Amino acid sequence: MHDTHEIVVNGVPVRVRVDPEPERADRLSLWPSVGEYPIYDPFLYTTMTTDEERNKRFRTALAHLAPGKRVLDLGTGQDVVWAREAVAAGARQVVAVEVIPDSFRQAAANLTAYRLEDQVTLVRGESTAVDFAPKADICVAEIVGSLASAEGAAVVLGDAKRRHLVPGGVVVPHRAVTQAAPVCLADLFAKQPVAFSAAALTYLQAIFDWSGKPFDVRLRIENASPDALLSESTTVEELDFNGDMRARQRTTTRMTITREGRIDGVLTWLQLWCLPDDAPLDALRMKTNWASIYFPLFQAPVPVTPGAELELTFVVTIGDDGVHPDYQLSGTLRTTDGREHVGTLTSAHHGGPFRAQPIYQHLFPVT
Numbered sequence: 001m002h003d004t005h006e007i008v009v010n011g012v013p014v015r016v017r018v019d020p021e022p023e024r025a026d027r028l029s030l031w032p033s034v035g036e037y038p039i040y041d042p043f044l045y046t047t048m049t050t051d052e053e054r055n056k057r058f059r060t061a062l063a064h065l066a067p068g069k070r071v072l073d074l075g076t077g078q079d080v081v082w083a084r085e086a087v088a089a090g091a092r093q094v095v096a097v098e099v100i101p102d103s104f105r106q107a108a109a110n111l112t113a114y115r116l117e118d119q120v121t122l123v124r125g126e127s128t129a130v131d132f133a134p135k136a137d138i139c140v141a142e143i144v145g146s147l148a149s150a151e152g153a154a155v156v157l158g159d160a161k162r163r164h165l166v167p168g169g170v171v172v173p174h175r176a177v178t179q180a181a182p183v184c185l186a187d188l189f190a191k192q193p194v195a196f197s198a199a200a201l202t203y204l205q206a207i208f209d210w211s212g213k214p215f216d217v218r219l220r221i222e223n224a225s226p227d228a229l230l231s232e233s234t235t236v237e238e239l240d241f242n243g244d245m246r247a248r249q250r251t252t253t254r255m256t257i258t259r260e261g262r263i264d265g266v267l268t269w270l271q272l273w274c275l276p277d278d279a280p281l282d283a284l285r286m287k288t289n290w291a292s293i294y295f296p297l298f299q300a301p302v303p304v305t306p307g308a309e310l311e312l313t314f315v316v317t318i319g320d321d322g323v324h325p326d327y328q329l330s331g332t333l334r335t336t337d338g339r340e341h342v343g344t345l346t347s348a349h350h351g352g353p354f355r356a357q358p359i360y361q362h363l364f365p366v367t
């Protein structure tokens with residue numbers, strides 16, 4: 001049914017359950033969420049630069065906003081993709097910043113290859129630690145996660161608006177939200193083992209090496225079907241990049257179960273607007289580089305019938321690096337027979353517990 005592989009983190013072996021089948025479009029793939037860690041490589045960059053569902057929205061926004069303007073491409077990545085689009089759109093000046101040293105070096109080589117080194121100024125470093133003059137009119141930054149805020153967009157773009165943009169400057173994207181709805185993981189994976197894709201092992205290793213120890217990574221599920229949801233979805237966090245942006249948020253919502261099934265957690269996913277009047281990108285319903293994130297809440301699946309209610313509190317705080325959020329979820333499931341089931345989860349960006357929930361004990365077996 002599944003294989004067990006061993007990776008070694010800081011000299012300590014960690015066993016990982018792996019799906020023996022290769023990734024396919026008609027199967028789910030389970031990965032750790034990767035975007036919030038400095039482990040980008042050519043494969044991850046390519047999944048983004050070939051994501052047309054995403055790229056057409058950013059391209060349209062830049063074509064509309066960039067002509068004649070000073071543009072800052074924050075987190076340009078190895079492919080300097082928005083810097084190139086800004087030049088193509090007729091920007092007056094383009095500055096691109098990248099924090100990962102290897103990505104910066106590759107970005108510099110790509111600018112030379114595209115003969116854009118005179119039109120784009122490339123800066124190495126973290127945007128929160130560098131200064132730019134003159135200030136930009138437009139800041140384009142694709143630092144949005146499968147959980148909207150996971151890559152630190154609220155803190156980083158809050159800083160960019162204060163220090164790098166002229167008053168009235170515009171951020172692209174315009175808005176991002178995280179949606180949530182109850183699901184049962186075992187039912188989502190009814191036709192295949194609950195196990196990481198073999199291709200994800202490299203990234204688990206990179207995240208654990210970066211962190212110095214294993215921890216309960218966020219579970220990224222590709223190709224999840226909206227049919228798995230047991231209620232309408234609800235918004236659990238909102239980032240209005242051109243409005244009142246809150247890095248810390250607390251949202252409590254109630255979802256009424258609409259069909260018979262089982263619940264052990266919630267599925268969350270991104271909706272993204274690059275311009276205010278866009279039709280949003282919906283990462284659950286469209287094929288993009290973003291996927292959904294599953295959060296376990298209950299120790300075992302709880303059977304439900306229509307009319308049951310899940311009250312979910314979703315809290316976003318900022319972790320100890322001052323940029324990346326930690327999430328706390330608490331759920332109270334009231335079934336129609338009058339019983340109450342309570343579950344909680346803390347999902348730290350790094351350094352949280354390891355094997356704290358049954359799903360993580362399953363994915364990282366001890367023997």
Ligand SMILES: C[S@@+](CC[C@H](N)C(=O)[O-])C[C@H]1O[C@@H](n2cnc3c(N)ncnc32)[C@H](O)[C@@H]1O
Nearest residue numbers: 048075076077097098099100125126127142156
């Ligand atoms: C999701 S990737 C996007 C890459 C590229 N802009 C694209 O859209 O295809 C985010 C990139 O932003 C970089 N990054 C994130 N936060 C940053 C910051 N505060 N300053 C500079 N670079 C940052 C990361 O290292 C990574 O290369």
